[in-house]
Amino acid sequence: MMTEISLNVLDVAQNSVKANASLVEVSVIADTNANKLTIKIDDNGCGMTEEQVSQVCDPFFTTRTTRKVGLGVPFFKEAAENTDGSFEIKSKVGEGTQVTAIFTLDHIDRMPLGDMSSTMHSLITLNKNIDFVYTYTVNDRSFKLDTRELREILGDVPFDVPEVSAYIMDFLRSNKAEVDEDLIF
Amino acid sequence: MKSLEELRAIREKMQGQVGLRDEDDNVTRVVVGMATCGIAAGARPVLNAFVEGVAEKGIGDKVMVTQTGCIGMCKYEPIVEIMEPGKDKVTYVKMTAEKAKEVIDRHLIRGQVVSDYTIS
Numbered sequence: 001m002m003t004e005i006s007l008n009v010l011d012v013a014q015n016s017v018k019a020n021a022s023l024v025e026v027s028v029i030a031d032t033n034a035n036k037l038t039i040k041i042d043d044n045g046c047g048m049t050e051e052q053v054s055q056v057c058d059p060f061f062t063t064r065t066t067r068k069v070g071l072g073v074p075f076f077k078e079a080a081e082n083t084d085g086s087f088e089i090k091s092k093v094g095e096g097t098q099v100t101a102i103f104t105l106d107h108i109d110r111m112p113l114g115d116m117s118s119t120m121h122s123l124i125t126l127n128k129n130i131d132f133v134y135t136y137t138v139n140d141r142s143f144k145l146d147t148r149e150l151r152e153i154l155g156d157v158p159f160d161v162p163e164v165s166a167y168i169m170d171f172l173r174s175n176k177a178e179v180d181e182d183l184i185f
Numbered sequence: 186m187k188s189l190e191e192l193r194a195i196r197e198k199m200q201g202q203v204g205l206r207d208e209d210d211n212v213t214r215v216v217v218g219m220a221t222c223g224i225a226a227g228a229r230p231v232l233n234a235f236v237e238g239v240a241e242k243g244i245g246d247k248v249m250v251t252q253t254g255c256i257g258m259c260k261y262e263p264i265v266e267i268m269e270p271g272k273d274k275v276t277y278v279k280m281t282a283e284k285a286k287e288v289i290d291r292h293l294i295r296g297q298v299v300s301d302y303t304i305s
Contacts, residue, residue: 002225011224014254064220066257072221118229122219125236126252143186153192157199162240167195171187178186 001075004114005039005103008076012041012099013123015072017130019045019097024123025133028116030105030185032139036085037103037113037185048091056089076101083107105185113185117172120145124168125159136176138183143175210270213248213293215239218264220255226262227281234285235265239293248293261304267292277302 021043062070261278
């Protein structure tokens with residue numbers, strides 16, 4: 001069991017990394033009127049066959065060989081469904097995969113969103129060959145981080161140089177705080 | 186809103202002074218297990234502690250922090266492997282951010298394996 005939604009995101013996004021995606025889009029959309037928290041992870045990786053998609057929510061299915069269980073996707077699904085939410089995974093071989101989890105915002109069993117900024121920071125700085133587009137939306141306020149824009153500015157300076165890494169963290173944290181406006185998810 | 190302008194300033198400052206990291210075979214690799222088991226056990230704060238600690242101590246030219254998947258010892262997660270060139274791999278188990286700081290000071294900087302936290 002994960003303790004934060006953001007840890008599920010970190011884990012499920014690793015699947016996109018392993019699928020050799022070059023672009024991963026992560027969206028967090030909190031809508032207090034609709035009482036929903038939507039998390040989307042879209043990638044352009046290798047995708048899955050229909051058969052694999054039907055198996056991926058089964059904890060006893062995994063492609064790995066180091067152990068016999070694959071809990072990443074089942075955890076995420078369970079976390080969303082426990083809040084009367086929904087979970088959907090769509091995939092096409094050669095095109096990519098879209099994972100959408102919808103949580104009921106005020107449900108007692110909804111785990112906290114957690115530290116999304118750390119999750120995105122880890123994903124961005126550790127996967128140098130993958131571009132990420134992260135959007136964080138609360139009602140009508142929103143911010144976006146597109147690593148392709150960062151790369152354009154930075155040229156050959158990598159993301160893991162301490163100054164750049166710190167800037168990315170600061171960008172994620174301070175913009176999230178502004179968008180949140182004291183609402184806590 | 187924080188803007189990308191600040192990043193441009195960092196880029197200007199960094200220009201020309203980004204020393205290329207040593208050749209790969211001279212670099213110590215710190216590998217953090219980041220599969221479901223690792224993440225659920227608390228690998229993210231451990232990873233962050235290594236990334237921040239290495240930057241803080243200014244040893245980023247000699248040490249590279251990376252991630253890996255599950256290595257099959259899920260019950261010992263968070264697991265961190267340290268591979269120094271020419272030496273045997275050291276595997277730290279049940280790591281925390283606190284222990285990570287200690288490993289940076291003692292192992293990465295002073296070269297002493299912190300055997301309390303290794304798996305034997």
